[in-house]
Amino acid sequence: MRRFRHHTLKTDDHGRICDTVSISERPATAEDRAIPRHWDGDLLFGNANSQIATLVERQTRYVMLLKIASKDTETVVNALIKHAGKLPHELYRSLTWDRGKEMPGHKRFTVATDIKVYFCDPQHPWQRGSNENTNGLLRQYFPKGTDLSVYSQARLNAIARRLNERPRKTLNFDTPAERFHYSVASTG
Template sequence: MSTISREVNKNGGRDVYRAIAAQERSLAHAKRPKHCLLAREPALRQQVLVLLKEEWSPEQIVGHLRLHHGTDPRMQISHETIYRSIYTTRWKVVPRELCKRLRTGRPIRKNKRHTVKGQWRSQIIDARPIEERPQEAEHRSDFGHLEGDLMIGSNNSQVATLVDRKSRFLTVVKLASRHTAVVVPALAKTYARMDSRLHATLTWDRGMELAAHKQFTAATGVDVFFATPRSPWQRSTNENTNKLLRQYLPRGTNLSTFSQDDLDAIATKLNNRPRKCLGFRTPAESVALTR
């Protein structure tokens, strides 16, 4: 059906269509701001609020209304309209605390347009997949194959963690932000003061903080490989070490209050803690044994 046919049918069909009347309706329809459906229909709003308090999902509410009020057009609504009413504060037709009754409990809505589903995370240019990583890294047969990630704290704070797959030797890096222009130079500076035996490869997730991975490789000579999206088990050494690190840097901590010396001291504690996977040697001992 053409655009013209839809316009004519929407305004009464060929027999009654009048251009002036159609234009007036269009202008009235375009007026903003508009009251949302729940603000215009008190009975519908009350029913939706009751069911939200019962922790029903918007989709369940819509299905229930269609089943029990299918003949009443004023009791019909879409789940998308309910979500918009919850997360839009302009009209305040749904109390903000009801967002906690949703299964996600999010205070703000996640933007589907910003998802990385089905993509290589955030379009990192020339990202080398983990499948191309040397077998020595996979088998943990050599030192120097590190896994890295960001650890996030409160107030938009973060640190980077680097863990050797063979020895579990940890390095923690202070960061002023998670932007690649800050992260890459900080990692390169850290590598310059690290044991040269730890300069083989680096495996990271798909975060944009390493978008400038080519600059990092040029500065350090270390090849960077990227794990598959939503596959944390591919960097299990780093994930497990971060859990240990949370003893000293709990969730919700403002990580910007820690100096690099503070972070080095914490890493030293973990590097001198025996590990079962190392035969109860410490990561520091494991590195020192091969000198």
């Protein structure tokens, strides 16, 4: 008997993320943006099976972009682990992600970095509002249908720098870079 693909995806374990910790269990300091250290993450997709990881610090709205060669969990988690080592641990305590198929390896990320991963409720990506807003801003640089694989990490860093040097009304017209650098200075 033939099975529809939709039925198979619902009943089998294809890309399902096990042992997730709900966003509702995230610390109150992440929800109210009281202190820096909590990040929202996602993949921004282009054409030709290309993608970049977007990370946004919730309090300062500081953006980091990561070149990702593939959307499989091994590649994404390895890139996130490598990137996590570049920030002071005091500024990277949690990561909130949607329930995309790229994060079944979230436990390996947590073990390697001591950074807890929280997940949005199913079909509720707006629970990571900072990241969703940033992805919208990034579409000014990467319109839908753009092949993201042609961008080097240096070029992604330059685009992130532009966004981080853009004054934001929500930050009382400070820039994310100013707020983030103040946070770095106050942790040292």
